Amino acid sequence: MAGNGALSGAVIAVAGAGGPAGRAALLRLAEAGATVVGADNDPERLAEAVDAARYASGGATVTGEPVDLLDLQSARDWADHIEKDFGRVDGLVHLVGGWRGSETFVKTSLDDWDFLELLLIRTVQHTSLAFYEALQRSDRGRYVLISAAGASKPTAGNASYAAAKAAAEAWTLALADAFRKAGGAEGPTSAAAILVVKALVHDAMRAERPNAKFAGFTDVKDLADAVVGVWDKPAAEVNGNRLWLTEKP
Template sequence: MPDNRRLVLVAGATSTSGLAAARALSGAGVRAVAVGRDPEKLGRLAEAVPGVRTEVCDLTDAAAVQSLAERVRETDGRIDGLFHLVGGWRGGGGLAGQSDEDYRILEASFTALRHVTRTFDDDLRASEAGRLAIVSSTAVARPLAGGANYAAVKAASEAWTRAVAHGFAKAARDAGEPLRAAAVIFRVKALDGLEDTVADAFVKLWDADAASINDTVVTLPQD
């Protein structure tokens, strides 16, 4: 179980899922930094979950993410966990309705994932128990024409996360050390109503040995 020595960054924290994650981490005694683009929404989150620190950052901007990392390391230290919740939905209209505009909006979540995982990779590897999790969709396994853009972005995000998992394993193997960091994919059909379930599943990642969960896909809710 996480404790107050650990530090977790919640990327895309201004959503309902971000609020659930902040509450779950705070309830477990974990230090959390909630990151988003909207200062007002972050302010409301801070009021709802006392003790959670907030940072305004456009995670699609690589330079901004690097500055964020420097601020977090200076103020809080290196992170032990990263919960990526940047997302959204745009779809419908069959294959012909999959516009470039919708794709670019959805693609921002993947761009943000690339930036934050690359920037904080050393932190997670150095941690005694580094954990990364993303929220994906069951649409990856069965994509539909009306959600092709969405499924494609989620599939790319899953592939990237699995590559991060491989990097964790390779670094540990090359160093002759036990694996301490793990990257996990949570798949849901829809997040509505499952925000607390997903948040609790993230917190529980620290209950498991890294080697047993690294590079795994967990469908929620579980039977």
């Protein structure tokens, strides 16, 4: 299947590739024919994810590189390496995630905000700034952010998480506006889109909690399908849009 799918010839970077969602995305993008370059701050976890995707996809080109996405220059170097090695960059899928919350609003720890601001906002800032020019040079560039429904309807115990996700969305929408302006009267050729989930679930979670319903959760495999689907539509159709994979709050 590798090399013959809808994304044949595309080169796509995946940030946060070592987690369950990253593993699913690496495999699905490879199955769609893309050359996939993953990054994670855990080299061992990244290597396992890359090997699994390469094997399961039938020998597709899947590589990995440990990158500190909290450092802008490291993110820029990563983008430059990809374009130099493969000649182009057609996408950045941002799967860096994490959660911290509290029982009530007044019990919110601002240490949680400090942690989430780095993980959920700063990494988005760095990847978008690092990859913008390469994505703009592509004829099908896509920046894909995974966000949470809680950003649109925060709950009392999730103030830090929801605020960080909302900020990441706002930053991504600003990137979308940059793509729109760069496209001029003919419209954008590259796009920034937001995939919104309630939460994610994967096989290991189901095995740990066999009686849980995970109502409204999105399976990481379905998320990976949706990621690939962002390339199925014209840039103008997805640019600056929230694409909901769960019920709107």
